[in-house]
Amino acid sequence: MSCLAPINDVIYDDQMVYLLIIASSFALSFLLTPLTRGVAFRLGLYDMPDRRLKTHTEPTPRIGGVAIFFSMMIVLVATRFLTHYPTGTIRNFRYILFGMAGIFTLGLADDTMPGGISYRWKFLFQIAAALLLVVASIRIHFFSPPYLAAILSVIWIVGVANALNLIDILDGLAATQAAIAAASFLAIGFPSEEIYVNILAATLLGATLGFLPHNFKAKGKVFMGDSGSLTLGYILAVLALGCSYSTKNPLAVYAPILILGVPIFETLFLIYIRVKQGMNPFRGSRDHIAHRLQMVGLSEKNIVLVMGSGTLVLSLAAFMLTRVDDDAKALGIYALLFLCLWVIARRLTRIQMKHGERH
Numbered sequence: 345m346s347c348l349a350p351i352n353d354v355i356y357d358d359q360m361v362y363l364l365i366i367a368s369s370f371a372l373s374f375l376l377t378p379l380t381r382g383v384a385f386r387l388g389l390y391d392m393p394d395r396r397l398k399t400h401t402e403p404t405p406r407i408g409g410v411a412i413f414f415s416m417m418i419v420l421v422a423t424r425f426l427t428h429y430p431t432g433t434i435r436n437f438r439y440i441l442f443g444m445a446g447i448f449t450l451g452l453a454d455d456t457m458p459g460g461i462s463y464r465w466k467f468l469f470q471i472a473a474a475l476l477l478v479v480a481s482i483r484i485h486f487f488s489p490p491y492l493a494a495i496l497s498v499i500w501i502v503g504v505a506n507a508l509n510l511i512d513i514l515d516g517l518a519a520t521q522a523a524i525a526a527a528s529f530l531a532i533g534f535p536s537e538e539i540y541v542n543i544l545a546a547t548l549l550g551a552t553l554g555f556l557p558h559n560f561k562a563k564g565k566v567f568m569g570d571s572g573s574l575t576l577g578y579i580l581a582v583l584a585l586g587c588s589y590s591t592k593n594p595l596a597v598y599a600p601i602l603i604l605g606v607p608i609f610e611t612l613f614l615i616y617i618r619v620k621q622g623m624n625p626f627r628g629s630r631d632h633i634a635h636r637l638q639m640v641g642l643s644e645k646n647i648v649l650v651m652g653s654g655t656l657v658l659s660l661a662a663f664m665l666t667r668v669d670d671d672a673k674a675l676g677i678y679a680l681l682f683l684c685l686w687v688i689a690r691r692l693t694r695i696q697m698k699h700g701e702r703h
Contacts, residue, residue, distance in 0.1 A: 345611060348447050362530070362542060365419055366550035372415035373554025375508075380411040381566045383557070389456055389569065404565055407455050408555060409572025411581035413448045416442070417553045423543055432488070436540050439480035440582055443473040447505065447578040451571035463626045467502065473578065474501035482585050486597050501581040508577030508606035514644050516560050518568060521607055522576040523552040528603045529583040532666055540584035548579050560645075580604060589666050595674040599662035602681065606655045609633075612642060613689060621646045636695040 369673050384405030424437055450469045454461045477483065477500060483497035497617055512518035530545035558566045568576075584600035601608060610633050618625045637647045661681060665674055 358481050361460065362534070362546045364452050365423060365543060365546040366553075368422075369419045369547045369550030371408045371550075371556040371639075372418055373411055373551040374492055374557065375554075376411035377408055377555055377558040377566055378417055378564075379472065380407060381405045381564065383410075384566075394684075402563075403585055404567055406567045406569040407452065408559065408566035408568040409455070409570070409575055411449060411566075412551045412555050412568060412572045413575050414569075414576075415554065416446070416547050418639075419550070420543070423547075436480055436482060436538075439476055439578075440540065440544070441484065441617075443476045444575060444637035445580060446473045446476070448571055448575045450631075451569065451574040455571050456571040470502045470505055470574075471498055473500040476500060476664050477582065477585070480658075482582060482583065486594075490633050497585065500584070501578065502700060503611070504584070504604055504607070505577035507611040509573040509605065510632075511607045511610050511634075512568060512573040513632050514647060515565065516556055516645075516648045517634065517651060518573050519552045519559055520648055521655055522580060523549055523556070523579055524584070524652060524659060525603050526552065528662065529580075529587060529600075530599065532589070532658055532663055533583075533587045533601070538586040538588075544582055544586075548576065548583075552576065559693050577607075582655075592669045593665075593671055595671055595678070596665040596668075598678070599665050602658040602662040604666070604687075605658040606651055609685060611688075615690065616692070631697055633692060636692050636697065637693050639697060 352697075384407050389405060389407050390403045394703075397487050422436070422439060446469065450466065450473075454466065465538065475632070478494045478497050484500065485491045487493040487496055498666060506519055508522065511521060526545045526549040530549065533541045533545065555566075555568065556574070558564070559568065584604065587600070589596040589599045611634060614631065615625045616626075618629065619632055623629065633652070637650065638644075658681070661677055665677055666676055668677075
């Protein structure tokens with residue numbers, strides 16, 4: 345019997361179950377986001393425009409991640425109790441849900457506390473949430489010795505969570521990146537030995553798609569905040585660790601880096617630019633890739649489209665890597681992508697930012 349078969353033993357097609365999960369998380373996220381917006385205004389949890397880093401035109405609630413988190417949590421818990429799971433999958437879900445709740449709480453505290461939380465404390469809590477996954481054996485498995493694999497897994501989880509957080513600077517940008525990445529992991533992972541990967545990917549996909557219409561609104565919009573971006577990044581890191589990529593060739597194990605290539609590239613690019621200019625890499629500034637694209641005349645919606653297209657192209661390349669059985673072809677794909685990214689990075693660094701746009 346399928347491990348996704350309902351408890352009443354009526355067997356449904358697995359694909360229909362995943363479609364139901366996507367639809368349920370979409371509906372919950374779409375309905376909960378306006379409610380979250382209303383609560384945010386009552387509690388004074390909104391961002392005021394400052395014409396520097398916050399360039400929106402009206403007070404905007406910053407806790408949209410609450411709707412994303414609860415829509416995902418409700419669907420995941422319901423799926424857990426309405427379906428049959430192997431013992432290992434149940435154990436994985438417990439650790440993932442605890443870690444997800446911890447990361448969400450951290451993000452929500454940063455969104456609501458005056459002045460936010462120090463980046464040092466953020467990293468400490470993120471490392472703890474990452475170690476929780478490592479204990480559950482949700483980690484990198486192709487490195488030896490095990491302690492090195494554990495260290496790299498923690499770096500990966502914390503890095504991806506913060507990469508989604510860093511890229512969340514334009515309406516719809518982080519949610520679009522997360523939705524495309526989730527769809528990509530679902531496409532690569534289905535059918536998967538790790539059932540939780542497919543369920544998580546479907547849930548995240550629906551929740552982000554349900555949030556996007558409210559994030560794109562000209563009036564009545566909502567920001568996802570750290571509670572949303574950190575949670576999405578954490579779950580995407582989990583998805584990357586759960587899939588098996590190298591059934592055709594061993595080089596495909598790096599496919600997740602391509603799927604999450606745009607946020608990772610953004611993070612490395614910002615660190616390079618800020619360190620080169622003697623700035624604190626953890627301090628906010630208007631030198632993101634999106635800001636540079638604005639300088640050359642692209643609108644916000646076009647920037648989201650361009651960067652989303654980049655993620656789609658990289659995801660298609662990742663999918664190809666999991667299907668080719670020739671190491672030479674895989675190396676060729678990596679080499680071509682590296683060359684393209686190098687050219688893009690060179691062009692981006694040549695864009696002159698206006699004086700006073702960094703703070």
